[in-house]
Amino acid sequence: MRxxxxxxxxxxxxxxxxxxxxxxATLPLYASTYSVILLTSILMFVILALSxxxxxxxxxxxxxxxxxxxxxxxxxxxxxGKQLPFPLVVSLGGLISFCLALLVGALTLRLxxxxxxMFTFGLVELIKHFWLWYEIQFTGTRGRFVVVVxxxxxxxxxxxxxxxxxxxxxxxxxxxLGLALRSIGECEEAAAHIGVNVNALKTVMFAVSAIFMGAAxxxxxxxxxxxxxxxxxxxxxxxxxVLMALFGGLGHPYGPxxxxxxxxxxxxxxxxxxxxxxMLIFGVVLIITVLYLPEGLIGLIGKIWRRxxxxxYAAA
Amino acid sequence: MPLLExxxxxxxxxxxxxxxxxxxxxxxxxxxxxxxxxxxxxTTLFNLISGxxxxxxxxxxxxxxxxxxxxxxxxxxxGIARTFQLVRIFPNxxxxxxxxxxxxxxxxDGLSMKQALEEAEKWLEFVGLSAVKGVPARNLxxxxxxxxxxxxxxATDPELLLLxxxxxxxxxxEVAQAMDLVNQIRERGITVFVVEHVMKAxxxxxxxxxxxxxxxxxxxxxxxxxxxxxxxIEVYLGE
Numbered sequence: 366m367r368x369x370x371x372x373x374x375x376x377x378x379x380x381x382x383x384x385x386x387x388x389x390a391t392l393p394l395y396a397s398t399y400s401v402i403l404l405t406s407i408l409m410f411v412i413l414a415l416s417x418x419x420x421x422x423x424x425x426x427x428x429x430x431x432x433x434x435x436x437x438x439x440x441x442x443x444x445x446g447k448q449l450p451f452p453l454v455v456s457l458g459g460l461i462s463f464c465l466a467l468l469v470g471a472l473t474l475r476l477x478x479x480x481x482x483m484f485t486f487g488l489v490e491l492i493k494h495f496w497l498w499y500e501i502q503f504t505g506t507r508g509r510f511v512v513v514v515x516x517x518x519x520x521x522x523x524x525x526x527x528x529x530x531x532x533x534x535x536x537x538x539x540x541x542l543g544l545a546l547r548s549i550g551e552c553e554e555a556a557a558h559i560g561v562n563v564n565a566l567k568t569v570m571f572a573v574s575a576i577f578m579g580a581a582x583x584x585x586x587x588x589x590x591x592x593x594x595x596x597x598x599x600x601x602x603x604x605x606x607v608l609m610a611l612f613g614g615l616g617h618p619y620g621p622x623x624x625x626x627x628x629x630x631x632x633x634x635x636x637x638x639x640x641x642x643x644m645l646i647f648g649v650v651l652i653i654t655v656l657y658l659p660e661g662l663i664g665l666i667g668k669i670w671r672r673x674x675x676x677x678y679a680a681a
Numbered sequence: 682m683p684l685l686e687x688x689x690x691x692x693x694x695x696x697x698x699x700x701x702x703x704x705x706x707x708x709x710x711x712x713x714x715x716x717x718x719x720x721x722x723x724t725t726l727f728n729l730i731s732g733x734x735x736x737x738x739x740x741x742x743x744x745x746x747x748x749x750x751x752x753x754x755x756x757x758x759x760g761i762a763r764t765f766q767l768v769r770i771f772p773n774x775x776x777x778x779x780x781x782x783x784x785x786x787x788x789x790d791g792l793s794m795k796q797a798l799e800e801a802e803k804w805l806e807f808v809g810l811s812a813v814k815g816v817p818a819r820n821l822x823x824x825x826x827x828x829x830x831x832x833x834x835x836a837t838d839p840e841l842l843l844l845x846x847x848x849x850x851x852x853x854x855e856v857a858q859a860m861d862l863v864n865q866i867r868e869r870g871i872t873v874f875v876v877e878h879v880m881k882a883x884x885x886x887x888x889x890x891x892x893x894x895x896x897x898x899x900x901x902x903x904x905x906x907x908x909x910x911x912x913x914i915e916v917y918l919g920e
Contacts, residue, residue, distance in 0.1 A: 541786075541794065548782050552769045552772075556771075559783040560754045560783070
């Protein structure tokens with residue numbers, strides 16, 4: 366939330382956003398199946414990174430729980446996918462993740478800093494092993510098959526979740542809630558003493574961000590066709606969400622989007638061109654980002670923009 | 682009935698009695714000072730009043746209502762605002778945003794964004810920070826950051842303001858300005874409870890002073906009485 370006046374010259378950003386969204390919405394009409402599948406996976410990572418940033422960027426609480434909520438979504442699809450219509454399954458994936466996050470958040474958001482990060486990381490492992498135990502004990506198998514859904518449907522569902530997330534991010538940032546969330550990140554104790562109900566706000570936003578992770582999980586599960594707890598609750602998805610968001614920059618919602626889009630595309634490119642070196646190149650890119658781009662891509666773009674325009678308080 | 686009243690307020694940290702069975706009261710319209718050597722429990726007492734800490738025994742009443750153990754955001758909405766010993770501003774937000782947030786969230790009646798901004802402008806002007814309202818709070822001087830905290834506390838529309846070492850770290854000119862500010866706050870009908878180490882300041886502005894030592898109240902009275910009290914002199918200067 367910026368308190369300054371709206372600059373008409375900045376209208377090209379919403380304009381460009383609209384054009385890109387329109388192009389993405391109509392993608393299945395003109396693009397190849399390969400592009401649709403690729404874009405599905407890019408959008409999935411964008412959703413993970415952006416929904417992570419929705420809570421963690423303003424508050425400064427580093428959550429490593431995305432994989433937990435993502436996995437809950439995946440299993441919602443695996444268990445209910447055959448009985449219920451696809452949109453309902455996706456909504457349920459989001460809803461169950463929301464409830465779980467509400468519970469977990471209420472219990473643990475009093476933890477700060479590294480303790481919160483450790484706990485959320487532990488949550489992924491806890492759910493994974495609990496579920497593994499449950500499956501072997503009660504269903505007698507380790508994995509499950511997931512109902513198959515056409516590629517275009519998967520893509521459009523992912524796109525719809527992305528649009529909803531974008532809208533949520535925009536509304537939160539504009540509202541007084543966005544300002545209150547930022548005040549928690551800046552100084553939580555002071556925020557509480559000027560009347561912000563910090564625990565309730567943190568818990569609710571943590572849970573809201575989990576909705577989108579869960580929904581993305583229940584959509585992508587239908588493309589994977591087979592899942593087991595190791596696939597569904599893979600902590601790599603937590604790390605990816607955090608790294609992509611940091612790579613893009615947390616200063617603006619376009620940061621995580623850009624970071625996730627580039628990262629996900631790079632992964633695809635590297636894995637096909639350099640199957641033996643792709644992890645290595647990935648690591649190098651990451652180190653360079655952390656060392657030289659502390660504010661991420663969006664910070665770099667802002668810096669160049671200010672240099673071109675020649676003012677230093679352009680962002681203030 | 683006093684505006685704020687505490688009875689037998691006690692808080693231990695481990696085996697250490699930070700505040701032990703302290704009785705105190707603050708009348709409406711007063712400026713009350715809280716003094717004592719380092720570690721006497723002054724800030725702990727403020728934390729107990731503002732809800733940052735919960736007393737292990739004893740009760741605190743505000744306007745006759747028991748507020749013991751309530752959360753800080755609830756106590757703030759009831760009309761108690763505070764500043765911090767070490768400034769706790771929102772460093773990356775502008776001065777205006779710092780104060781507007783308090784006006785948005787700290788009042789029982791919800792203000793619109795526009796009203797909150799007007800309110801914030803008003804209090805920034807009151808503390809003399811209008812000129813720097815757009816500057817990120819981290820770039821203000823210490824004296825101005827302390828003023829910003831006062832403006833932020835005032836924007837929650839309090840009846841009682843707790844000032845925790847407003848003058849620590851300020852130079853003599855700034856101390857004089859801060860004393861002036863406290864008097865202006867009282868003229869607005871806001872009751873003030875101050876923790877302070879700067880003796881000249883506390884003797885000059887307070888109607889009444891409470892002295893804490895090792896978590897217990899050892900004296901209470903007018904600045905004159907406190908300055909002449911044998912117990913207080915012994916505590917501060919040794920025998």
